[in-house]
Amino acid sequence: MVVPVAFFGLFFGYPVVAIVARGLREDGRWNLTRAGEVLTDPLTLDVLGFTLGQAAASTALTLALALPGAYVFARLDFPGKRLLRAVVTVPFVLPTVVVGSAFLALLGRGGVLETVWGVRLDTGLWAILLAHVFFNYAVVVRTVGGLWAQLDPRQEEAARMLGASRPAAWLRVTLPALAPAVLAAALMVFLFTFTSFGVVQILGGSRYATLEVEIYRQTAQFLDLPTAAVLSCLQFAAVGVLLGVHAWTVRRRESALRLVDAARTARRPRGAGQWALLWSQLAVIAVLLLLPLAVLVERSLATPDGYGLLFYRALTAEPGTGSTFVVPAVEAVGNSLAYAAVATVIAVTVGGLAAAALTRRAGRLVRGFDALLMLPLGTSAVTVGFGFLIALDEPPLDLRSAWLLVPIAQALVGVPFVIRTMLPVLRAVDERLREAAAVLGASPLRAWREVDLPLVRRALAVAAGFAFAVSLGEFGATVFIARAGTPTLPVAVARLLGRAGELNYGQAMALSTILMLVCAVGLLALERARTHSSGEF
Amino acid sequence: MKRTTTVFKGTLAATLGTALLAGCGGSGDSGASDEGKDQTVTLVTHQSFVVSEDVLKQFTQETGYRVEVVQSGDAGVMVNKAVLTAGNPEGDVLFGVDNTMLSKALDGGVFAPHRAEGLAEVPEDLRLDAGKHRVTPVDTGDVCVNYDRAHFEAEDVEPPRTLEDLTRPEYRDMLVVQNPATSSPGLAFLLATVGAYGEEGWQDYWKDLKANGAVQAEGWEQSYNDMFSGSAGGRDGDRPLVVSYAASPVAEVHYGTDKDPEQAPTGVAPGTCFRQTEFAGLLDGAGNPEGGKALIDFMLSTSFQQDIPLNMFVRPVREDAVLPQIFTEYGAEIEDPHTVAPEEIDANREQWIKQWSALMR
Numbered sequence: 007m008v009v010p011v012a013f014f015g016l017f018f019g020y021p022v023v024a025i026v027a028r029g030l031r032e033d034g035r036w037n038l039t040r041a042g043e044v045l046t047d048p049l050t051l052d053v054l055g056f057t058l059g060q061a062a063a064s065t066a067l068t069l070a071l072a073l074p075g076a077y078v079f080a081r082l083d084f085p086g087k088r089l090l091r092a093v094v095t096v097p098f099v100l101p102t103v104v105v106g107s108a109f110l111a112l113l114g115r116g117g118v119l120e121t122v123w124g125v126r127l128d129t130g131l132w133a134i135l136l137a138h139v140f141f142n143y144a145v146v147v148r149t150v151g152g153l154w155a156q157l158d159p160r161q162e163e164a165a166r167m168l169g170a171s172r173p174a175a176w177l178r179v180t181l182p183a184l185a186p187a188v189l190a191a192a193l194m195v196f197l198f199t200f201t202s203f204g205v206v207q208i209l210g211g212s213r214y215a216t217l218e219v220e221i222y223r224q225t226a227q228f229l230d231l232p233t234a235a236v237l238s239c240l241q242f243a244a245v246g247v248l249l250g251v252h253a254w255t256v257r258r259r260e261s262a263l264r265l266v267d268a269a270r271t272a273r274r275p276r277g278a279g280q281w282a283l284l285w286s287q288l289a290v291i292a293v294l295l296l297l298p299l300a301v302l303v304e305r306s307l308a309t310p311d312g313y314g315l316l317f318y319r320a321l322t323a324e325p326g327t328g329s330t331f332v333v334p335a336v337e338a339v340g341n342s343l344a345y346a347a348v349a350t351v352i353a354v355t356v357g358g359l360a361a362a363a364l365t366r367r368a369g370r371l372v373r374g375f376d377a378l379l380m381l382p383l384g385t386s387a388v389t390v391g392f393g394f395l396i397a398l399d400e401p402p403l404d405l406r407s408a409w410l411l412v413p414i415a416q417a418l419v420g421v422p423f424v425i426r427t428m429l430p431v432l433r434a435v436d437e438r439l440r441e442a443a444a445v446l447g448a449s450p451l452r453a454w455r456e457v458d459l460p461l462v463r464r465a466l467a468v469a470a471g472f473a474f475a476v477s478l479g480e481f482g483a484t485v486f487i488a489r490a491g492t493p494t495l496p497v498a499v500a501r502l503l504g505r506a507g508e509l510n511y512g513q514a515m516a517l518s519t520i521l522m523l524v525c526a527v528g529l530l531a532l533e534r535a536r537t538h539s540s541g542e543f
Numbered sequence: 544m545k546r547t548t549t550v551f552k553g554t555l556a557a558t559l560g561t562a563l564l565a566g567c568g569g570s571g572d573s574g575a576s577d578e579g580k581d582q583t584v585t586l587v588t589h590q591s592f593v594v595s596e597d598v599l600k601q602f603t604q605e606t607g608y609r610v611e612v613v614q615s616g617d618a619g620v621m622v623n624k625a626v627l628t629a630g631n632p633e634g635d636v637l638f639g640v641d642n643t644m645l646s647k648a649l650d651g652g653v654f655a656p657h658r659a660e661g662l663a664e665v666p667e668d669l670r671l672d673a674g675k676h677r678v679t680p681v682d683t684g685d686v687c688v689n690y691d692r693a694h695f696e697a698e699d700v701e702p703p704r705t706l707e708d709l710t711r712p713e714y715r716d717m718l719v720v721q722n723p724a725t726s727s728p729g730l731a732f733l734l735a736t737v738g739a740y741g742e743e744g745w746q747d748y749w750k751d752l753k754a755n756g757a758v759q760a761e762g763w764e765q766s767y768n769d770m771f772s773g774s775a776g777g778r779d780g781d782r783p784l785v786v787s788y789a790a791s792p793v794a795e796v797h798y799g800t801d802k803d804p805e806q807a808p809t810g811v812a813p814g815t816c817f818r819q820t821e822f823a824g825l826l827d828g829a830g831n832p833e834g835g836k837a838l839i840d841f842m843l844s845t846s847f848q849q850d851i852p853l854n855m856f857v858r859p860v861r862e863d864a865v866l867p868q869i870f871t872e873y874g875a876e877i878e879d880p881h882t883v884a885p886e887e888i889d890a891n892r893e894q895w896i897k898q899w900s901a902l903m904r
Contacts, residue, residue, distance in 0.1 A: 103764055110769045207761045212722050212900065223724055226616065228893055229623040229647075310775075310800045395624060399631055406633055407585075407613060485590075485616055486624070493614075501590055503764045505856075506791040507798025511768055511776020 010360035010379065010421075013352075017414050018382055021393025022238075028396060029235025040232040045240070054240060057200060057216040060131070064138035064199040065192055071139055071290055072146035073188070078287045079147055080154035082280060083272040092529040094295055095144040095471065099479030099525045100302075101496040102137075102204025103503060104518045108298040109137055109209060133209040138199045140294055144475075145198070146191045149427050152468045153187040154180075155268035156431070156461075183263050186256050186430040193252045194426055197245065197383040203482060217241050221386040226486075238389050245384030249377040263434040265461050299522060306515035310508070317512035321520075335517060338498040339524060342478055345494060346528070349413035349420060349477035354470050356417065357424025362454070364425070365432040379425055382418040387482025390415065394487065407489070415483040420473035427472065431465040432458060471532045478525050495521045584608045584834030585634030587826070589621045592639060593854040594847075602841050608834040618727055619644060625826070626651035632826035635835035638681065638842070641819045643730055645671060645678065646889030654678060654824035657836050661843035664861045669820050671885055678822035681842050684857035685789035685877045686731035687816040688718070689809045691773025694783035703784065705814030706739050709752060716756035718784040719766045724896045726762050727819075732786045733899055734888065735817035738881030742891075749902055759903055763787070773809040775799055789816060790856040793874045797853065811875040818880040821857065 030036060044050055079091055097105070113133055157180065165175035201218045217237055224234035275281050309316040321335045357379075364376050382390070394415070398405040405411045435458055443453035481496040493501065495517060502514035592614060599610050613634055615621065622644045625637055629652045640648045648654065654677040662670070662679065669680040688709065690702040703714050721729030736745045760766035763786075768776050771785035775795060792807035799808070823842050825835045841847055848859035852867050859866075866874075 103762075106765065107769055110765075207725070208765055211761065212724075212759060213904070226620045226623055227724060229626060230893075316800075392624070392627065395627060395633075399628065486620065487615060489613065489615065497590070500764075503768065504591060505798070506767060506774065506776075506787065506794035508775030508795070508800060509798035510794075511774070514776075 007359070007363040010356045010363070011375070013356050014379065014418075014421075018385075018390070018418055021397040022385065022389055023393075024397035025231070025389055025393040026235045026238055029231035029233075029238075037232075041236045041239075044233050044236040050237070050240070053215055053217055053220050054244070056214060057218075058244065060134060060138075060202070060206075060214075060216070061196050061200040064135050064142070064202075065196045067135055068139045068142045068146060068195050069188070069192060071294070072143045073150065074283060075143065075147045075287045075290070076150035076154055078284055080151040080268075081159075081272055082275050082284055084275070084284060088530065088533055089526075090291070091147070092526045092533065093299075094147060094291060095475055095529055096299060096522045096525050097140050097295055098142075098144050098475045099496075099521060100518060101479070101481055101499050101521075102208060104302060104499060104514070105137060105140065105298065106204065106208030107503075108301040109133060109140075111301050112298060130210070131214070134202075134205055134214070136294065137205045137209055138195075138202065140298060141205070142195045142198055143291075143295060145194050145472075148468050148472065149191040149194070149430075150184060150187045152427060152465055153430055153434070154184060155271055156265040156464065157183055157271070158264040158266045159271055161264065183434075186433070189252060189256050190426040190430060193248070193380070194383065194423065196248065197380070197422075200245070200248075201241075201384055201386060203387070217244075218386050222388045225386075225388045225392055234389070238386060241384065241386060242381070245381060246377070248384070249380055253373055253377055264436075265431070265434060268464055302515055302522075303519050306512065306519045309512065317509070317516040320509055320513050321516055335498055335502070335513060336520075338493050338495045338517070339520060341492045342495040342521075343524065343528075345413050345416065346474050346477040348410070349416040350470055350473045352413060352417035353420030353424050353473035353476075354466070357421040357469065357473070358428065358466070360421070361425045361428040361432055362458075364429060365435075365458075376425070376429075380422045383422045388486060390418065391483045391486025406487075409489075409492075411487050412484055412489065412494075413477065415487060416477040416480045417473070418483075419480060420476045423472040423476060424469040427469040428462055428465045431462050435461055467532050471529050474528055474532065475525055478521065478528070495524070581831055581834065582607065582609055583611050584636065584831050584838050585611045585613055586838060587613050587621070587625070587632065587634040587637045589616060589618045589639045590614055591617075591855060595850050595854060598847055598850045601846055602838065605841070606834070606837045608831075608837060610838065622648050622653075625653045629653050630828045632828050635826055635829035635831045636823055636838050637826050638823040639821055640678065640824070641727075641821050642671060642885050643727070643734065643819065643888055643892070645822065645885045647892075648824075649677060650889070652827060655827040655829070655832070657825045657839055659836075659843050660840045661861070664863055665843070666860070666862060669860055671820070671822075678824040679839050679843065680820050680860045681823050681848075682851050682855065682857040682859055683818055683820045684855075685816040685818050685880055686728045686735070686786065687789050687875075687877065688732075688812040689771070689773065689785050689787040689791050690812060691771065691783040692806065692808055692810050694772055702810060703812050703815075705812070706736060706748070707814075708812070709757070709784070709815070710748070710755050712755070714755065714784065717782055718752070718755075718757040718786075719770045719782045720757055720759050720786045721763055721766055722759055722761050723899055728763050728786050728788065729759075730892075730896070731817040731819055732815075733895060734883050735815060735881040737895065738817065738883045745895075746898060746902060749899065753903060758782070767791075775808065784812075788856065789875050789877055790852075790858075790870070793870055794856050796873050797869055807873040811877075813875060813877055816877045816880040818877070818882065819857075820860070 030038065030041065079087065113136075162175050162179045165179045166172065170178065200216070202216055203218045203222060206214055206216050206219055217240065221234050221237045221241065224230045224237065275284050306317055307313045307315070360379055364372055394411060395406060398411070439457045440453050443457050444450070448456065479496060481500070484494060485497060499514050499517050499521070502510045502517065592612065594612075603609050611634075616624070618639050618641060621637070622640050625632065625648060632653075637653065649672065656676045657679070658676040659679040665680055667673075669683065671680070672678045688703065692702075695702045700713055703709055703711075708714065709718055720732055723730040723733040736748050740748045758770075760770055766785050767774050767787055770780045770782050772780040772783050773785070774780065789811050792809045792811060795809055796802070796804060796807050823839050825832060825839060829835050843861065845861065845864055848861045848864040851857060851859050852870055
């Protein structure tokens with residue numbers, strides 16, 4: 007409990023409070039006149055309304071499309087399942103500017119959609135919503151699917167034996183058990199889309215702006231700290247209300263469940279219904295997720311003289327021979343992996359400790375802390391980045407150009423994922439098991455190790471996977487942290503895209519493809535590590 | 544089973560250890576002058592900065608200082624960060640503040656004065672802070688409308704040359720511009736129209752432009768790669784006119800697959816330009832001011848100046864610097880760009896952007 011509190015206090019609370027206070031204080035006194043002006047501006051209300059509206063719509067659409075997917079991945083066995091599970095997480099790490107490019111190719115003028123059906127979604131609300139589904143599909147599949155795979159199917163079967171119809175048994179037995187995980191996934195998707203920045207900027211054009219976009223403009227472009235501070239507070243308030251609602255709905259629903267080994271619950275599809283479900287989900291994944299990814303891969307290989315590896319070779323070219331970097335662009339892979347490894351360790355450590363602390367009977371204080379740990383997901387990256395700049399700028403804590411600051415910033419976003427994926431599982435562990443262990447003379451630590459750990463290992467791997475993916479793809483906060491000559495993959499992609507010329511564009515696509523591969527391979531490795539050590543059920 | 548716990552504990556200890564170490568100032572290089580640190584000079588700059596390794600090595604040989612380049616965000620973000628940390632900067636020298644942001648940085652007390660050696664070789668009209676020498680001009684680049692040569696040849700239409708041309712019916716639905724609130728070339732093009740039509744006339748001009756079907760993108764990347772038909776990357780655009788740089792055609796050739804074409808695939812409309820001059824300045828409160836001064840002097844040296852064009856696709860300020868052949872062959876020399884005084888930009892920037900946004904909504 008001490009470690010997570012200290013971590014959040016120092017690297018989140020302190021910088022954010024510092025930057026907000028800088029905006030709201032003038033000559034050492036609180037000055038709230040600007041706050042009144044901003045809050046009563048009709049534009050502010052428009053932005054807030056749009057932000058909430060699109061987040062709600064995106065969340066609903068993502069859940070509708072991804073919940074069947076969670077079932078498919080949890081309960082059905084089909085060839086290539088593990089690979090596909092890693093692939094659906096790949097969108098999560100892609101820089102929005104690249105995804106925007108792929109979506110424009112599909113939805114925009116002369117895009118696939120227009121050629122085939124004559125529909126043009128170009129930029130606008132639908133493009134934003136679809137891109138949000140693209141990014142967040144994996145969030146639902148992984149958080150809900152992780153728990154679903156471990157639910158004992160025999161409970162539902164018992165209900166059927168007692169005469170319940172299939173839908174009734176699902177509604178009365180399975181759904182209540184899944185509710186905490188579904189709500190957790192919904193919360194995360196909502197927070198993600200609530201603070202959506204790149205997607206809204208690129209696919210929404212200037213007609214649409216979220217609070218996040220406004221805060222970015224006021225902070226980074228205009229340096230209007232008072233306005234930015236008020237908007238940040240508004241963002242906090244909205245997120246706070248949301249977290250309150252979430253905590254209230256979840257509290258009554260978390261109960262002990264019978265968890266079993268995931269390997270035993272998945273079966274080959276049986277019956278027309280399950281086959282139909284499987285194929286329909288595969289179709290959704292193919293159209294919504296794989297198609298945009300395929301566009302990028304295709305472009306990375308499409309050289310002026312047919313398909314080839316020209317752009318990939320250019321990535322490893324020595325500087326001065328048409329390279330945009332002082333170092334070969336490929337070195338960004340190493341940088342990204344190093345950051346991601348450290349960020350994952352930090353996120354899993356801090357998040358794991360927090361989740362363990364939160365599992366024990368929650369007092370009001372602890373519950374409040376639970377909500378606090380979710381705040382980074384609902385906070386603007388530029389607020390955190392600029393907060394670092396003015397808060398961590400003096401010895402003994404001058405971390406502004408420290409290497410460690412980047413993984414720390416990334417871990418801030420990763421921790422909420424770790425907690426949300428582990429908590430439903432940890433809370434589902436039957437208390438009596440722990441008591442039995444204690445009666446048999448086990449120390450609390452040993453009881454945790456023998457009882458909790460085997461059951462949460464899967465969740466831990468899922469959580470680590472998320473933390474890894476978040477870190478690989480994180481662009482917002484990292485871009486404000488000045489680093490010496492060590493661009494991450496997304497930063498390198500952005501740099502290449504920012505220069506004219508075919509070689510640069512091609513290299514950006516090639517580097518994006520490498521980013522996808524790194525992500526998929528990393529996630530597969532994490533999955534492997536899990537299955538090797540889960541033989542103790 | 545046992546092993547995992549030990550690993551877990553070990554990682555925890557390691558993480559805490561690192562955090563503690565970092566907390567005790569075991570890292571960071573923000574010019575805190577302790578032993579041995581003075582051999583490093585830190586250059587704070589934006590994402591688009593590129594320099595050849597050899598040139599930096601040469602600087603180290605000449606002066607004994609090693610350069611550490613620290614980059615984050617675009618030019619606007621960089622300047623705002625510098626203003627926010629004025630007096631306690633992230634490094635010793637800031638490079639990349641241009642005339643659209645200059646007054647903001649100067650008023651924010653970001654720089655300490657230094658008169659660079661070699662300033663005599665720089666044209667008078669580029670020395671915007673000549674009286675106080677807080678900043679030194681390093682390069683210039685023009686933001687201009689680019690056109691897709693192939694499109695206009697196929698249609699047998701003359702490409703546009705001036706701002707006025709862009710509002711004519713033969714160029715209907717052709718232009719894509721960037722949002723000046725979020726894009727540096729977008730702001731520069733807005734300023735070109737302010738320079739040409741004045742405080743009173745620019746909004747009317749934009750109404751005409753909008754009526755003629757000009758669309759906007761959020762950033763340069765999207766407009767140039769995805770919407771402009773003349774760029775080799777992207778390949779999906781259907782708009783033959785885009786706001787970009789005078790040197791973009793050079794980059795198209797340099798980073799293209801045909802290294803020796805008859806002409807560049809894109810051209811520049813010479814009457815639509817706004818000149819951006821980029822400056823370097825010694826940061827106030829720098830940990831290594833001597834090294835910083837040496838670096839600024841070096842930035843005006845012939846070797847650094849001649850290294851600029853093919854790395855950043857802008858022009859050196861030194862009059863005696865030799866341009867690479869590819870620039871003289873495919874690049875456009877803009878004689879008479881539109882201008883707006885830095886202090887006027889600073890006084891009105893936000894207001895103009897707001898007016899523009901309302902107008903283009």
